[in-house]
Amino acid sequence: MHSELMRVYDLTKSFGNREVLKKINMSINEGEIFALMGPSGVGKTTLFRILNLLEKPSEGKLFFRGIELTVCTMREKINARRSMSMLFQTPCVLNTTVFNNVAYGLVIRKVDKNAIREKVMNALSIVGLEGKEQQKARTLSGGEAQRMAFARAIVYDPDILLLDEPTSSLDPANVAMIEELIKRIRRELGTTIIIATHNIYQVKRIADRVGILLNGELIEVNSIGRIFEAPEDARTKAFINGEMIY
Numbered sequence: 681m682h683s684e685l686m687r688v689y690d691l692t693k694s695f696g697n698r699e700v701l702k703k704i705n706m707s708i709n710e711g712e713i714f715a716l717m718g719p720s721g722v723g724k725t726t727l728f729r730i731l732n733l734l735e736k737p738s739e740g741k742l743f744f745r746g747i748e749l750t751v752c753t754m755r756e757k758i759n760a761r762r763s764m765s766m767l768f769q770t771p772c773v774l775n776t777t778v779f780n781n782v783a784y785g786l787v788i789r790k791v792d793k794n795a796i797r798e799k800v801m802n803a804l805s806i807v808g809l810e811g812k813e814q815q816k817a818r819t820l821s822g823g824e825a826q827r828m829a830f831a832r833a834i835v836y837d838p839d840i841l842l843l844d845e846p847t848s849s850l851d852p853a854n855v856a857m858i859e860e861l862i863k864r865i866r867r868e869l870g871t872t873i874i875i876a877t878h879n880i881y882q883v884k885r886i887a888d889r890v891g892i893l894l895n896g897e898l899i900e901v902n903s904i905g906r907i908f909e910a911p912e913d914a915r916t917k918a919f920i921n922g923e924m925i926y
């Protein structure tokens with residue numbers, strides 16, 4: 681059986697009196713690639729920010745390895761936070777070298793200098809940026825900057841990686857490279873991955889399961905095979921067919 685890494689229970693999020701997420705229930709299995717699909721503005725980033733503890737839900741519960749994060753101790757919260765890593769749509773680039781950008785999370789965690797060097801070089805080699813460690817990060821191309829952001833996200837070996845539309849601003853060659861990277865990270869490091877994406881073909885290429893978010897509701901969660909062949913909700917079919925047009 682699958683072991684559960686994260687669970688969201690009846691989660692609601694409102695901004696003012698606007699309910700953006702409505703009673704979301706979902707469970708993320710250890711080692712899976714889970715795709716979160718839904719139109720722009722539906723609340724994907726908001727959900728990611730809640731999962732990553734950057735934002736609090738208005739109602740509902742969040743569990744990480746069975747621990748309820750909304751009521752746990754500060755220590756448990758910090759531990760959970762450190763097991764997660766989030767990659768934003770546009771890579772956030774610090775005005776320093778590629779090495780320092782990737783090392784950042786480890787420096788914060790007060791990791792020893794030699795270990796930092798080893799981990800950074802290893803992460804840079806996984807994303808194909810070896811030899812670029814002394815280059816100013818601001819001079820990287822868009823695709824390279826996103827790969828650097830990946831290196832920064834995986835350098836402390838998180839249990840779960842939250843990828844918020846990581847390829848939406850990239851050209852096809854870089855999209856292919858990032859998709860390979862995502863599959864490789866899961867294969868070699870066993871990392872659980874949740875990816876928000878609009879790209880239905882990308883979902884088919886890399887994900888195990890997909891959840892469809894429409895009008896603030898998670899209308900369906902299903903395996904890749906089922907969601908395309910036999911979706912349970914008529915709105916899923918309409919959404920997928922709509923996305924195929926692009």
Ligand SMILES: Nc1ncnc2c1ncn2[C@@H]1O[C@H](COP(=O)(O)OP(=O)(O)O)[C@@H](O)[C@H]1O
Pocket residue numbers: 695700718719720721722723724725726727
């Ligand atoms: N801090 C905030 N304050 C008020 N409204 C917000 C805030 N963050 C997001 N929203 C709104 O919540 C909705 C969902 O946004 P978002 O999670 O970014 O959607 P998505 O990532 O799916 O495009 C949008 O209408 C957005 O304007």
Ligand SMILES: [Mg+2]
Pocket residue numbers: 724725726844
């Ligand atoms: Mg978003």
